Amino acid sequence: MAKIKGAIVVDVEKCKGCEVCVISCPTHVISMTKDVNGKGYHYAYMENSDACTGCTNCAIVCPDGVISVYKIKVDA
Amino acid sequence: MKELKLMKGNEAFAEGTIRAGADAYFGYPITPQSEVLEYLMAVRPYETTGMVVLQAESEIAAINMVYGGASCGKRVLTSSSSPGISLKQEGISYLAGAELPCIILNVVRGGPGLGTIQPSQSDYFQSVKGGGHGDYKCIVLAPSSVQEMYDFPKLGFELAFKYRNPVLILSDGIIGQMMEKVYLDEPTPRWSEEEVIKNSPWATTGKVVDRERNIITSLILEASIQEKHVIKLYEKYKVIEENEIRYETFQCEDAEYLFVAYGSSARICQKAVQILREKGIKAGLLRPITLLPYPKKAINDLSKQIKSIVVVEMSMGQMVEDVMLAVECKIPVNHYGRTGGVIPSPKEVADFMMQKIKGE
Amino acid sequence: MQISTKDIIKPENLVYTKTKLLTDTPLSYCPGCGHGTANRIVMEVLDEMGVQDKTIGIAPVGCSVLAYNFMNVDMIQAAHGRAPAVATAVKRVFPDKFVFTYQGDGDLAAIGTAETIHACNRGENITIIFVNNGIYGMTGGQMAPTTLPNMKSSTSPYGRDVEIMGHPLRITELVAQLPGTYFVSRQAVHTPAAVRKAKKAVRKAFENQKLNKGLSFVEIVSNCNSGWKMTPNDSNKWMEENMFPAYPLGDIKVPKDENI
Structure with missing residues (x-):
């Protein structure tokens, strides 16, 4: 059975840590880092990367457009 | 034709x-x-x-x-x-x-x-x-x-x-x-x-691949860049002043008394010059065509042969200040103005200059 | 089969990234502000329509005054409230270009009310994107024409008293009454579903322009977490609970000959 696997890449220096992506992720992939970026913001990262389906919700809702989404079909 | x-x-x-x-x-x-x-x-x-x-x-x-x-x-x-x-x-x-x-x-x-x-x-x-x-x-x-x-x-x-x-x-x-x-x-x-596009490559005509996008704005938040921009504008105004001054003179060759007036007032003064000439007064007229840049030098040059100036305006006296600046206090500058929509007649303008000549 | 994140992140697997019609300049909006998303969907639509070389945008005065730094199209920054007048002329001298204004509620619904209404009433063939966050964000959270009753702002510190300060202006409903507007819609960008819908409305607005249909007006009800003094997610929740009842989402004027 084919399964969809996704991943996101966050433009760390442009992320403002607003967390809108966190609650928009249906599979609870995203958290905010404890570290901060050059501007002093905690930034988004995949804490639970296995759950990412590449649905693009996080990227679509990101006000700063800092998230890129990748997706592949894998055979389970 | x-x-x-x-x-x-x-x-x-x-x-x-x-x-x-x-x-x-x-x-x-x-x-x-x-x-x-x-x-x-x-x-x-x-x-x-x-x-x-x-x-x-x-x-x-x-x-x-x-x-x-x-x-x-x-x-x-x-x-x-x-x-x-x-x-x-x-x-x-x-x-x-x-x-x-x-x-x-x-x-x-x-x-x-x-x-x-x-x-x-x-x-x-x-x-x-x-x-x-x-x-x-x-x-x-x-x-x-x-x-x-x-x-x-x-x-x-x-x-x-x-x-x-x-x-x-x-x-x-x-x-x-x-x-x-x-x-x-x-x-x-x-x-x-x-x-x-050729005449105004800076204009917003749609960003094509071979140029950066064009932006029309007057907002410059950085003070030092805003200052540079204003200085650039003033350098431009200097070039305009060097190249674009326009004015017209009427019977100024032998004039001893000068009207300075623009627009409608200049037409009135032109008639006043004729009235005064008929009375033997050597009057002339300088009419600025560009009010900015202002023909300062032309007025200053004329002030060497002129005894006094009358600035005629349909106002309480605005351009007269620029004429005063132009003549650098070398000769008297008087103002004759009617305002509120009243138009002076050539006769009253000529009479005013007569009074000034007589020292009234 | 185990597959690593590294295996997924390859150019051929890219399904979403920021449109090239946004520059790489970091957006000047506050964290979590809907303006960023609104900027992006407008640019995504223009990108998808392939009309970058035919587009002229008008930026307002307000939080999005610097939109011209982010939108990778030819842009004009207008005086406060006057964007619809500027856009009118741009479209009239360049009828074949895509012309849009991007304005906030202070710009469009207070100082620029006359320009807005008259551009709408003339049916200028332009697109107006109106971002309504119920406050003057850029100047520090003052009361806007769209501020809700009892809502606090720096110039209504005890809440907007409608007896003294007047009522919120629903200008989108107002312009929908005018014969010159062809399509009027109110959207939001605070959830992925809302963004997808809003983008469809924006797309429709520009497609209408392509077909010379008249003025398309898309309001985007948005948050101002800084002005409202909330976290971004809290402000979005507050927006759903308080702004949406006053500014209900959905199409307000749909062309008779179409089903959306």
Whole structure:
């Protein structure tokens, strides 16, 4: 059975840590880092990367457009 | 061959804009300049040259439409009269700040406030000393005939695009309303889109692959860059001053007494010169055509042969200050002004100069 | 089969990234502000329509005054409230270009009310994107025409008293009454579903322009977490609970000959 696997890449220096992506992720992939970026913001990262389906919700809702989404079909 | 026609000043201006290849006119009714909009709406140049004519919802909207059209590198203009020009000042400041070429016609009426619909010249300060906010200048042309009302749109566009600067045409209710014969020249065609892009590579014409996007703005948040921008504007104004001063003299060769007057007042003074000459007084007239840049040097040079000057304005005394600055206190400068819409007669102007000569 | 994140992140697997019609300049909006998303969907639509070389945008005065730094199209920065007048002229001298204004509620519904209504009433063939966050964000959270009753702002510190300060202006309903508007819609961008819908409305607005249909007006009800003094997610929740009842989402004026 084919399964969809996704991943996101966050433009760390442009992320403002607003967390809108966190609650928009249906599979609870995203958290905010404890570290901060050059501007002093905690930034988004995949804490639970296995759950990412590449649905693009996080990227679509990101006000700063800092998230890129990748997706592949894998055979389970 | 030139076509000869009897026209009102405002109509001649309107015809002049069509024949100057204007792309758009944005107007709003106000006396005594409404004939500009009326003429254009009647002639419908959008069916012949493609020139846009639009009655805006306010003078403010009209000047901001000029800002939009000018941003696109098009030859655009507006016209109004004093209270309406006051409303346009913010837009004019933006146009100057963003270095946009355009023409604004002011057919001046008496003020302050709603004032009167009769002719006046009381917007001189507003025209040449700023008007809107910030460090900027407009090129200011002062027509004194219906012919010049017709000619100045073409000249105005030339100057506006040469220097990327707004050009203000400072007329008045007499010039706007009176009828004279006008020689109409061959129309200048409107620019094609290719010509617009070639003539104004800075304009917002749509970002193509081979250039960076064009941005029209007067917002510069960084103080040091804003300062640099203003200094650049002032360097431009210096070049304008070096190259674009225009004035006319009448019987100045042997003159001992000089009138300085622009627009309608210059016509009145021309007659006053004749009256005085008939009485044996060697009077002359200098008529500034550009009020900015101002013919300071010409007036200063004449002051060497002149005993005294009378500045005639339909105001309580505005341009007289520039004449005083020009003559550097070498000779007496007197002011004769009527205001509130009252037009001085040649006789009272001549009498005033006589009194000054006699030391009364 | 185990697959690592590294295996997924390859150019051929890219399904979403920021449009090239946004520049790389970091947006100047506050964290979590809907303006960023609104900027992006407008640019995504223009990108998808392939009209970058034919587009001229008008930026307002307000939080999005610097939109010209982010939108990778030719841009004009207008005086406060005057964007619809500027856009009118741009479209009239360049009828074949795509012309849009991007304005906030202070710009469009207070100082620029006359320009807005008259551009709409003339049916200028332009697109107006109106971002309504119920406050003057850029100047520090003052009361706007759209501020809700009893809502606090720096100039209504005890809440907007409608007896003294007037009522919120629903200008979108107002312009929908005018014969010149062809398509009027109110959207939001605070959830992925909302963004997808809003983008469809924006797309429709520009497609209408392509077909010379008249003025399309898309309001985007948005948050101002800084001005409202909330976290971004809290402000979005507050927006759903308070702004949406006053500014209900959905199409307000749909062309008769179409089903959306």
